[in-house]
Amino acid sequence: MSALTLKLTAALESRDRKGILFKIPPPSSLANNGNTLNFTLNEYLSLSKSPELRRLFLDRLQTAPALFGSGGSRVAVNWDAHAALETRLARFFNAPTALLAGSGYDANVAFFRHVPQRGDIILHDEYIHASIYDGMRSAHVRRVSFTHNDFEAFLRALRKLAEEDHGVMKGTTSVFLAVESVYSMDGSIAPLNLMVKALEEVLPKGNGHLVVDEAHATGIYGLQGRGIVSMFGIENKCLARLHTFGKALSCSGAVLLTTPLVREYLVNHGRALFFTTAPTHTTVISIDCAFSILESDTGTQLATRLIQNCTYLIESLLVSLADISRDVICLPPHFYRPLSKNVETIPTTTLPTAIIPLLTPHAFELAEHLANSGIKAFAVVFPVVPKDKARVRATVNADKTREDIDRLVSVVVEWAKAMDTPSPKDKAISCVGPARARL
Ligand SMILES: Cc1ncc(COP(=O)(O)O)c(C=O)c1O
Numbered sequence: 335m336s337a338l339t340l341k342l343t344a345a346l347e348s349r350d351r352k353g354i355l356f357k358i359p360p361p362s363s364l365a366n367n368g369n370t371l372n373f374t375l376n377e378y379l380s381l382s383k384s385p386e387l388r389r390l391f392l393d394r395l396q397t398a399p400a401l402f403g404s405g406g407s408r409v410a411v412n413w414d415a416h417a418a419l420e421t422r423l424a425r426f427f428n429a430p431t432a433l434l435a436g437s438g439y440d441a442n443v444a445f446f447r448h449v450p451q452r453g454d455i456i457l458h459d460e461y462i463h464a465s466i467y468d469g470m471r472s473a474h475v476r477r478v479s480f481t482h483n484d485f486e487a488f489l490r491a492l493r494k495l496a497e498e499d500h501g502v503m504k505g506t507t508s509v510f511l512a513v514e515s516v517y518s519m520d521g522s523i524a525p526l527n528l529m530v531k532a533l534e535e536v537l538p539k540g541n542g543h544l545v546v547d548e549a550h551a552t553g554i555y556g557l558q559g560r561g562i563v564s565m566f567g568i569e570n571k572c573l574a575r576l577h578t579f580g581k582a583l584s585c586s587g588a589v590l591l592t593t594p595l596v597r598e599y600l601v602n603h604g605r606a607l608f609f610t611t612a613p614t615h616t617t618v619i620s621i622d623c624a625f626s627i628l629e630s631d632t633g634t635q636l637a638t639r640l641i642q643n644c645t646y647l648i649e650s651l652l653v654s655l656a657d658i659s660r661d662v663i664c665l666p667p668h669f670y671r672p673l674s675k676n677v678e679t680i681p682t683t684t685l686p687t688a689i690i691p692l693l694t695p696h697a698f699e700l701a702e703h704l705a706n707s708g709i710k711a712f713a714v715v716f717p718v719v720p721k722d723k724a725r726v727r728a729t730v731n732a733d734k735t736r737e738d739i740d741r742l743v744s745v746v747v748e749w750a751k752a753m754d755t756p757s758p759k760d761k762a763i764s765c766v767g768p769a770r771a772r773l
Pocket of ligand 1: 439
């Protein structure tokens, strides 16, 4: 056996022993979904099966001058369709400029690797997405994290930087605040309005820069799905915003909304954006059509239905799990605040979210119990989430019915009740921490 084979095998076996060996699931059919209820899909608005989007897209394909490929990198080709989509997105999101990317991952890597300059500081929520971590890791910056969505912790960290770092104090060192508007694992919403205010107050020389990843807010929150930044009305306070198309929009790719200077800088330095082929014509058409749906009554109706489904699921879970020990299963703390539609009151309330984390040290057992009952939801464990935050992550879609949601809740509750009264032997096992590997 070669040294490489030995090393790769050992690495995979180690992951397996820790219970974190990923496997691509077996193929499943969209056409014949049987009776399986899928709560793993990030396509929040259920657009992949939308008849309106299908019609619009097929019509557009009939008259499009080209469908396949794109011919090269954006620095080599700039087709009308690509340029027109960027213009449309900049206008829609009320941003100075827009830059298309093949994926949100590429856009985050490019931005965080290249835009912060040597010696600058990235102040970030501890739960920011892996793509931001990957970008930051290869940047020549200092990284400072704060406890997830804890405004006081953020403020303390920011003040400490302003007091202790000479460059920050003088305004010569930039501080980039990296946050998600809706966090992908917890469904928590960042108090962006408070953060912006604090950045301006603590760094009055203008060297604080807000960068917001709106991947899980796009298409859902704000007028016609413009996101949380738009909901707060702080578009002009962001150095950059990322909207991805692979989630609510059921497409792929992303757009970075930023200033003309940063856009031009990324065109020259953002390797992950330009040593790659530009999105294909078909991809651009699909994104354009999905935005037409967002701007139509259908988009508003789907977003409304999604929020109603989220509210219904959260309220059902809170009631049904009220008598169950939180050692067995619970929701993250912010779910226990009143639900509100008013973003201004965050963080004292919470917005209904499509990401429902069922925190339990027995995540694999719960996912398996759900699967045995015909319900699909992922177990998520360390290192994707902290060791004591194992969970089953359920995502809600617009096309789910009340009956679908009732079914999920009743299976979760049935399992939780059984776990809440374990035999003394089971109890001893269940308290020691994350469950065994079952991925
Ligand atoms: C918060 C966040 N940012 C960025 C990305 C990456 O986006 P994409 O799937 O377009 O690469 C994701 C996707 O998982 C995400 O959840």
